[in-house]
Each structure stands twice: as structure tokens, then as C-alpha cells.
Amino acid sequence: MTEPWWISLIKAGVIVNLIMVAFAYxxxxxxxxxxxxxxxxxxxxxxPYGLLQPFADLIxxxxxxxxxxxxxxxxxxxxxxxxxxxxxxxxxxxxxxxxGWQIWHYHVNGEIANVSIALILIFALGSVGVYGAIxxxxxxxxxxxxxxxxxxxxxxxxxxVSLALSVLGVVLMGQSLNLVDIVNKQGATIWFFxxxxxxxxxxxxxxxAETSRPPFDLPEADTELVAGYHTEYGGMRWxxxxxxxxxxxxxxxxxxxxxxxxxxxxxxxxxxxxxxLLKVFxxxxxxxxxxxxxxxxxxxxxxxxxxxxxLPVATIxxxxxxxxxxxxx
Amino acid sequence: xxxQPLDSLKGFAVTFRQLFKKPVTQQYPEYKRPVYPRFRGRHxxxxxxxxxxxxxxxxxxxxxxxxxxxxxxAEENTPENRVSPGERYARIYEINMSRCIFCGYCELACxxxxxxxxxxxxxxxxxxxxxxxxxxMLLAEPMKKIPVADRELYDTPIPYYKEHS
Numbered sequence: 420m421t422e423p424w425w426i427s428l429i430k431a432g433v434i435v436n437l438i439m440v441a442f443a444y445x446x447x448x449x450x451x452x453x454x455x456x457x458x459x460x461x462x463x464x465x466x467p468y469g470l471l472q473p474f475a476d477l478i479x480x481x482x483x484x485x486x487x488x489x490x491x492x493x494x495x496x497x498x499x500x501x502x503x504x505x506x507x508x509x510x511x512x513x514x515x516x517x518x519g520w521q522i523w524h525y526h527v528n529g530e531i532a533n534v535s536i537a538l539i540l541i542f543a544l545g546s547v548g549v550y551g552a553i554x555x556x557x558x559x560x561x562x563x564x565x566x567x568x569x570x571x572x573x574x575x576x577x578x579x580v581s582l583a584l585s586v587l588g589v590v591l592m593g594q595s596l597n598l599v600d601i602v603n604k605q606g607a608t609i610w611f612f613x614x615x616x617x618x619x620x621x622x623x624x625x626x627x628a629e630t631s632r633p634p635f636d637l638p639e640a641d642t643e644l645v646a647g648y649h650t651e652y653g654g655m656r657w658x659x660x661x662x663x664x665x666x667x668x669x670x671x672x673x674x675x676x677x678x679x680x681x682x683x684x685x686x687x688x689x690x691x692x693x694x695x696l697l698k699v700f701x702x703x704x705x706x707x708x709x710x711x712x713x714x715x716x717x718x719x720x721x722x723x724x725x726x727x728x729x730l731p732v733a734t735i736x737x738x739x740x741x742x743x744x745x746x747x748x
Numbered sequence: 749x750x751x752q753p754l755d756s757l758k759g760f761a762v763t764f765r766q767l768f769k770k771p772v773t774q775q776y777p778e779y780k781r782p783v784y785p786r787f788r789g790r791h792x793x794x795x796x797x798x799x800x801x802x803x804x805x806x807x808x809x810x811x812x813x814x815x816x817x818x819x820x821x822a823e824e825n826t827p828e829n830r831v832s833p834g835e836r837y838a839r840i841y842e843i844n845m846s847r848c849i850f851c852g853y854c855e856l857a858c859x860x861x862x863x864x865x866x867x868x869x870x871x872x873x874x875x876x877x878x879x880x881x882x883x884x885m886l887l888a889e890p891m892k893k894i895p896v897a898d899r900e901l902y903d904t905p906i907p908y909y910k911e912h913s
Binding site for chain 1: 764
């Protein structure tokens with residue numbers, strides 16, 4: 420079903436703003452949940468329950484002095500956070516959040532762009548997003564940044580393989596790379612997390628590593644590297660990197676919900692986007708819970724886990740799924 | 749990989765259980781934790797019951813001060829202008845609070861228990877100049893009252909100057 424281009428444009432504007440708000444309150448939720456899990460209060464000064472904290476943070480970051488190293492490569496240094504941010508936001512364009520609606524006499528799709536290779540597009544954008552980290556680390560002209568960027572690069576590239584392989588089972592079962600088709604298939608049969616449990620586990624682990632969240636936050640290893648690839652960034656440029664990280668987390672949570680938990684489908688009531696949001700929220704909370712519970716991996720453990728555990732499991736899962744799909748049909 | 753995967757999962761139960769407990773954080777500006785009875789805070793100068801200052805301007809506190817933050821300028825007492833019971837009194841008595849390390853040597857050095865360290869700790873200012881406390885400020889009753897813990901809770905001797913003053 421096609422829709423006029425201006426509807427897509429409006430929808431894109433709404434979604435981008437929605438994601439930014441979601442991002443702002445993800446930071447709030449993270450600080451609050453993390454604090455409560457450590458018997459603290461978390462932010463509680465700015466507004467009731469600290470609800471205005473994200474805006475206070477934003478104002479603080481925007482008003483900060485634009486400071487950068489003398490030796491920095493200016494165009495690249497400035498471009499790096501933009502690349503990160505752009506790829507993080509763009510990936511959400513293909514994730515469906517509803518079945519589509521008939522508003523007046525226009526048909527509105529439940530996603531911004533209905534792309535037949537949506538899944539590949541998301542992974543491609545994720546790969547481009549790595550450039551943000553590499554360029555940022557290199558253009559800063561600082562040892563910490565460069566080492567952080569190298570680590571980030573190694574980690575993201577390693578885990579991208581597992582991430583892509585883990586969803587192969589879902590693609591085989593859904594018979595499509597189009598996320599809308601996959602969600603429709605899940606609505607018609609069962610949610611794919613039941614037959615694809617191994618795939619889901621690999622996906623979640625790889626997802627944490629891809630978004631460089633604890634326990635896989637080696638790119639930012641605050642204890643060893645100062646702050647990884649964004650050591651030399653400050654103010655809103657740093658804020659953009661941070662935003663990109665959180666938006667990636669939301670996007671990949673959305674992808675996980677789409678691929679394994681039936682997207683906008685839900686029991687009891689056809690709430691559409693609300694089901695989708697609730698599931699994403701649950702996923703993000705689990706992310707935070709993991710952060711509160713698990714210590715960080717050492718670098719060799721990280722690499723060993725990625726290549727010797729996740730990759731074989733994902734491969735075997737994909738092969739078995741392929742055999743079963745052929746055998747059943 | 750953890751050798752005991754199930755034990756790793758127990759950690760998740762531990763963190764989840766904390767969600768339903770009350771945070772232990774003390775909300776500082778609203779709740780002020782009572783300070784230890786012998787807490788060393790902002791200085792105070794004392795006066796005798798008859799209104800004369802205890803300080804005789806001997807500068808022993810300034811000599812004892814490791815941070816060199818006390819300035820005493822003494823002057824003779826005269827029959828017309830008697831400030832302290834001794835021969836001399838402190839015409840200028842200044843403590844630079846931005847240098848003070850609250851070690852308490854000044855009150856140990858003082859032969860007349862004229863200077864003691866009080867309980868107030870909220871003494872930050874926007875200007876360094878405001879942190880130089882003059883004699884009038886040190887003699888006046890401190891503005892803020894800080895809750896002090898019950899001395900019975902702590903097995904510590906009561907200093908002489910707090911028993912006899």
C-alpha cells in the first residue's frame with residue numbers, strides 16, 4: 420500500500436521527535452532504575468521524581484564551551500558525531516510500529532519506509548555507524564581516543580557478525596527480509612522467540628555489545644581508557660555520541676521486538692503501537708538491569724565470547740533452522 | 749563464560765530485590781545528619797560571664813596553626829577600655845577559613861580556652877574575601893544551628909573547655 424510522500428515526511432518528523440523524547444526518558448529511566456538497584460534515589464531534584472533531569476542535562480550540554488584539541492582534524496572531528504547520530508536515527512525508519520491506519524481517505528503505513536531489504540538496511544546503517552566512532556577517535560588526535568576507537572571498531576565488527584547470523588533463523592522462518600512481512604508472519608503463526616530461543620539469546624548478547632552497553636562497554640571503559648573514542652569530545656558533540664548510543668539501544672530493542680516478539684501484535688487488545696512501545700520499554704529495562712548486575716568483561720574474554728561462543732551458536736542455529744524449514748515445507 | 753551460569757543469574761535476583769527496598773541515601777539539604785559531638789567545624793571565640801573576652805591576644809593559636817591562617821594583633825588593655833581580663837587583648841583576630849584545615853591545634857594551644865571549634869560546617873561563600881572571618885563574626889553566635897548527636901552515644905571524654913564554660 421503506498422502513501423503520498425508528504426505523509427511519510429510528517430511521519431518521519433513525528434518519529435524522530437518521538438525517539439528523541441524516548442531517548443531523553445531512557446536516560447532518566449536508566450539513572451533511576453540503576454539507582455534504585457543500588458539503594459540510591461537517582462535524580463530527584465529537577466522536577467517531580469527528577470523528570471526534568473533530561474532537559475536540564477540538555478541545557479547544560481548545549482551551553483558548554485565548544486572545545487576541541489588543537490591537533491584535531493576539524494571537518495572529520497565535527498562530522499563524526501553527526502555520522503553516529505544520523506545512522507542511529509535512520510535505522511528506525513524501517514521498523515514497523517503499527518499495522519497501518521486509514522486516516523480520512525489516506526492510508527498511513529505503520530512504518531516510515533516499507534523497504535523489502537529492511538533488515539539488511541539496518542545492519543548496513545549499523546556498519547556505517549562504526550565510522551562515527553573510528554573517525555571520531557582518529558580525528559581527535561589523542562592516544563586514548565585512538566585506542567578507544569580501535570577497540571570499538573574491533574568489538575563492533577566482531578559482534579556484527581553474530582548479530583547478523585542470529586537473525587538468519589528469523590529470516591528463514593519469516594521467508595522475508597521485510598520487517599512488516601516478518602511481523603505479519605508472527606501474527607499469523609507464533610512469535611519467533613519460542614522457536615528461535617537460541618537466536619534471541621545470541622541477538623541479545625550481540626545487541627548489548629553493538630550498543631556498547633555494560634557488560635560489553637569496552638569502547639567506553641571508563642577505568643582503563645578515559646572515555647574511549649569520545650575522550651576529546653565535550654558539550655553537545657559528546658551529547659550526540661551519547662544520544663546515538665541510546666538511540667541505537669532503542670532501535671535495536673525495537674528490532675528485537677519486531678523480529679522475536681511479534682512487533683505491534685499483542686494479546687488481549689489490538690493496541691498496535693502501544694504494545695510495541697511497551698515491549699521496547701521492557702527490553703530497555705532489561706538492558707539496564709543487566710548493567711546493574713554484571714561486571715564488565717575483560718578484552719580477551721569479550722573477543723573469546725564473541726568468536727568462540729556467539730558465532731558458533733548463531734551459525735548452528737541458522738543451519739538447523741534452515742534444515743527444519745526445508746524439511747517442514 | 750562464567751563457570752557457574754546459574755550463580756551468575758542469582759546476581760540478577762539480588763539486584764532485582766533491591767528495587768523494592770527503601771534507598772539508604774540521606775537527602776542532605778533537607779535532612780542534616782547529626783554531627784559527632786567532638787566534630788571540628790567553624791571556630792568560635794568565647795567571652796566570660798561578665799562580658800570580657802577570654803582571648804588575651806597571646807598569639808599562641810597563630811603560632812600553633814599549621815596552615816598559618818590566624819592573624820592576631822594584640823593591644824594593651826587600659827582602665828578606660830578593658831576588653832579582656834589579662835594585660836592585653838586581641839585588637840584584630842582574623843581566621844582565613846579558606847586556609848584552615850580544622851585540625852584543632854588552635855584550641856589545644858589556647859591557655860584560656862578562648863577559641864574552640866564549633867559544629868557548623870556549612871561555611872562556603874561565593875567570594876574568598878568573605879571567608880576571612882573577623883573577630884566580631886567569631887564572637888557572634890553562629891547563624892546556622894547544626895544538629896549534634898547525643899554524646900551518650902559515643903564513648904568519648906568531654907573536653908575540659910566544654911565542661912567548664
